[in-house]
Structure formats: C-alpha cells, structure tokens
Amino acid sequence: MARPRANPETPGPPDGVGFLLSQVGGHSSARFAERLGPLGLRPAHAGILRVLDQAGGLSQQALGERLGVFPSRLVGLLDELGRLGLVERRDSPADRRSYALHLTGAGREALDRIGRVACEHQEDLCAALDASERAQLAGFLARIAAQQGLTPGVHPGYRKLGDPDAKGS
Amino acid sequence: MARPRANPETPGPPDGVGFLLSQVGGHSSARFAERLGPLGLRPAHAGILRVLDQAGGLSQQALGERLGVFPSRLVGLLDELGRLGLVERRDSPADRRSYALHLTGAGREALDRIGRVACEHQEDLCAALDASERAQLAGFLARIAAQQGLTPGVHPGYRKLGDPDAKGS
DNA sequence: TATTGTTATACTCTATAACTATA
DNA sequence: TATAGTTATAGAGTATAACAATA
Numbered sequence: 001m002a003r004p005r006a007n008p009e010t011p012g013p014p015d016g017v018g019f020l021l022s023q024v025g026g027h028s029s030a031r032f033a034e035r036l037g038p039l040g041l042r043p044a045h046a047g048i049l050r051v052l053d054q055a056g057g058l059s060q061q062a063l064g065e066r067l068g069v070f071p072s073r074l075v076g077l078l079d080e081l082g083r084l085g086l087v088e089r090r091d092s093p094a095d096r097r098s099y100a101l102h103l104t105g106a107g108r109e110a111l112d113r114i115g116r117v118a119c120e121h122q123e124d125l126c127a128a129l130d131a132s133e134r135a136q137l138a139g140f141l142a143r144i145a146a147q148q149g150l151t152p153g154v155h156p157g158y159r160k161l162g163d164p165d166a167k168g169s
Numbered sequence: 170m171a172r173p174r175a176n177p178e179t180p181g182p183p184d185g186v187g188f189l190l191s192q193v194g195g196h197s198s199a200r201f202a203e204r205l206g207p208l209g210l211r212p213a214h215a216g217i218l219r220v221l222d223q224a225g226g227l228s229q230q231a232l233g234e235r236l237g238v239f240p241s242r243l244v245g246l247l248d249e250l251g252r253l254g255l256v257e258r259r260d261s262p263a264d265r266r267s268y269a270l271h272l273t274g275a276g277r278e279a280l281d282r283i284g285r286v287a288c289e290h291q292e293d294l295c296a297a298l299d300a301s302e303r304a305q306l307a308g309f310l311a312r313i314a315a316q317q318g319l320t321p322g323v324h325p326g327y328r329k330l331g332d333p334d335a336k337g338s
Numbered sequence: 339t340a341t342t343g344t345t346a347t348a349c350t351c352t353a354t355a356a357c358t359a360t361a
Numbered sequence: 362t363a364t365a366g367t368t369a370t371a372g373a374g375t376a377t378a379a380c381a382a383t384a
Binding site: 015016017018019020021022023024025026027028029030032043118119121122125126127128129133134136137138140141142143144145146147148150152153154155156157 | 184185186187188189190191192193194195196197198199201212287288290291294295296297298302303305306307309310311312313314315316317319321322323324325326
C-alpha cells in the first residue's frame with residue numbers, strides 16, 4: 001500500500017554508498033588476492049608479515065589478539081610462512097611455552113614485493129581517478145574506518161566471530 | 170641492500186586506497202549481513218530478490234548467468250527463498266524443463282524491508298561524512314566500478330571462479 | 339544429442355574442543 | 362591450576378560431477 005516500488009530503475013539505496021563500498025571493496029580484495037597468488041601467498045599472510053615487520057618478537061597469542069585470528073588458525077598460517085622461510089619461530093627467552101615470531105631476511109624481501117604488488121593493484125584499481133581524487137577518496141575512507149572503530153591496517157576478514165568489545169546491546 | 174624499510178610507520182601502500190577499500194568494504198559487507206540476519210536472509214538472497222524485482226519471469230539459468238552463480242548453488246538459495254514464501258517457481262509456458270521465477274507479494278515486502286535496512290546501514294556507515302561528501306564518495310566509487318567492469322548491482326561475492334570474459338591474458 | 343534443474347560428492351576454510359608441555 | 366601452542370573434529374559454504382526430465 002505504501003508504494004508499489006516495482007521496477008523504478010532502483011534509484012534508492014541499492015546503488016547507494018553502502019552497496020558500492022561492498023562491491024568495490026570485494027573486488028579490490030579479490031584482485032589483490034589474485035595478484036598475491038604468484039608469490040605463493042594469500043592476503044592473510046601479507047597482514048601477518050606486515051604486523052611482524054612493525055612488531056617483531058610477538059608471541060602467537062599476542063599476534064592473534066592483534067589481528068583477531070583464532071590461535072588454531074594462526075598455527076597453519078605460520079606453518080606456511082615458516083615453510084616459505086619468511087617467518088621464524090624463535091624460542092622465547094623467558095617462557096619456554098611460547099615463541100617469539102620474527103621476520104627473516106626473505107620475509108622482509110617478500111614484504112617489499114607485496115608492497116610493489118599493492119602499488120600496482122592500487123594503480124590499476126584507481127585508473128578512473130586522478131591523483132587529487134584518489135587523495136580525497138583515501139581521506140573519506142580513512143575517516144569512515146576511524147569512525148567505525150576499525151583498527152588501522154587490520155582487515156575485518158580476520159575477525160569471524162565474537163567481538164571483544166560488544167557494548168552495543 | 171636497497172632499503173631497510175623496517176618500522177618506518179608504514180607510510181606507503183599499506184594504508185593506501187586499495188587496502189582501505191578492502192577494509193571498509195569488508196566491514197560494510199559484514200555489517201549489512203548482520204542487519205539482514207533478523208530477516209532470515211543473507212546478502213545473496215537480497216541480490217536475487219532485487220534482480221527478480223526488476224526482471225520477473227527469469228529462468229534459473231538466466232538468473233544464474235546474470236549474477237555469476239553456479240546453478241547448483243542457486244537451487245539452494247531459491248529453495249530457501251521459496252520456503253520463506255518470497256519467490257515462486259512458476260511453470261514456464263513454453264519450456265517445461267525450466268521455471269519462471271517471480272517475486273510474491275511477500276517478496277516485494279521483504280525487498281522493501283531490505284531497502285530500509287540498507288538505508289539504516291548506509292546512514293550508520295557514513296556517519297563520519299556529510300551529505301556532500303557522501304555524494305562525492307558515491308561518485309568516486311561508481312566511476313571505479315564502471316572502469317573496472319563491475320556490473321551495477323551485482324556483488325563480486327557471487328562470482329567465485331571462471332570469469333566468462335577473460336581477455337587479459 | 340543438448341539443455342534445465344536437481345542431487346550427490348568432494349573440497350576449502352575456519353571455528354570449537356580436546357590435548358601436550360610448560361608455568 | 363592456568364596458559365601457549367598444537368592437533369583433531371566438525372560445521373558452513375561452494376564448486377564439480379553425475380543424474381532425471383524435457384527438448
């Protein structure tokens with residue numbers, strides 16, 4: 001009764017910012033994953049390398065908490081990174097139960113390659129925008145991310161269940 | 170040898186537009202899925218309802234091709250939508266193998282509810298931006314989507330493998 | 339013989355739970 | 362008893378392949 005709403009070119013929310021963000025964001029994720037494939041890595045690996053580059057010596061638990069990954073999942077990811085020689089599980093000096101995670105030299109090189117891949121990716125993705133527009137877009141997205149409480153540099157794909165900060169209801 | 174590159178506040182691509190799009194886009198997808206939960210629907214259902222609202226009478230094959238979904242996956246999704254009474258599989262007049270898919274009245278109502286949910290979602294998501302900025306953002310995203318060859322209104326989450334248009338290499 | 343939709347199967351990914359060893 | 366990491370198990374989701382009915 002309110003309105004028929006059928007077939008009116010769908011002008012409302014379906015083409016709104018919410019959907020466009022999901023759509024273009026999903027495309028960006030998929031394309032980045034494709035570009036990472038030839039390096040033998042997935043996006044989850046890249047995120048770990050990045051964190052360890054900034055904060056070497058983390059334990060698996062600390063790393064898992066920072067990214068929002070379950071410990072059991074982290075085991076496999078670190079196994080793969082170890083097999084590729086990019087990350088080392090060194091014995092922790094104080095506590096013999098835990099490891100101190102460190103990037104190897106090859107790990108830092110891989111991170112450089114990932115950075116170049118990310119640059120190419122971004123270049124391709126933003127081909128429709130000039131430099132000033134890209135800066136504006138980055139500003140908008142960073143503000144949204146901050147207001148929504150997203151952790152800088154941490155992809156929500158890591159977090160699957162059980163937010164630690166559930167104050168909403 | 171080139172550069173140490175360790176710990177320099179990560180100024181380069183990691184905080185670039187490519188990552189921000191993935192991050193905020195993933196967040197948008199996750200939050201929208203949460204908001205859809207109480208309606209008993211997932212984003213994939215919403216996309217189907219939307220297409221059928223615009224193009225009623227489609228066969229499952231035609232719908233699958235438009236969205237990039239495998240036929241076998243579509244069966245389950247349409248079963249669920251049928252069970253909820255939102256979509257009807259009517260007999261096709263010409264070809265008795267295929268169905269003609271139609272939204273029911275309840276399906277159109279559900280689509281209205283989804284529209285309201287999407288509006289709330291977008292409102293919450295863009296709280297950091299004023300109206301003019303949201304319009305600019307939407308413009309940027311629409312231009313990127315068009316240049317990247319994304320189909321309007323179709324989420325890349327449907328497409329999992331085997332692009333029909335692989336002309337790149 | 340080709341096509342529409344379906345069912346059956348297998349595979350990937352990830353969370354939950356049980357377990358080992360240290361503390 | 363509690364904690365770090367691991368292994369084992371199970372569940373969700375989805376692609377591939379085999380199938381029945383119709384063309």
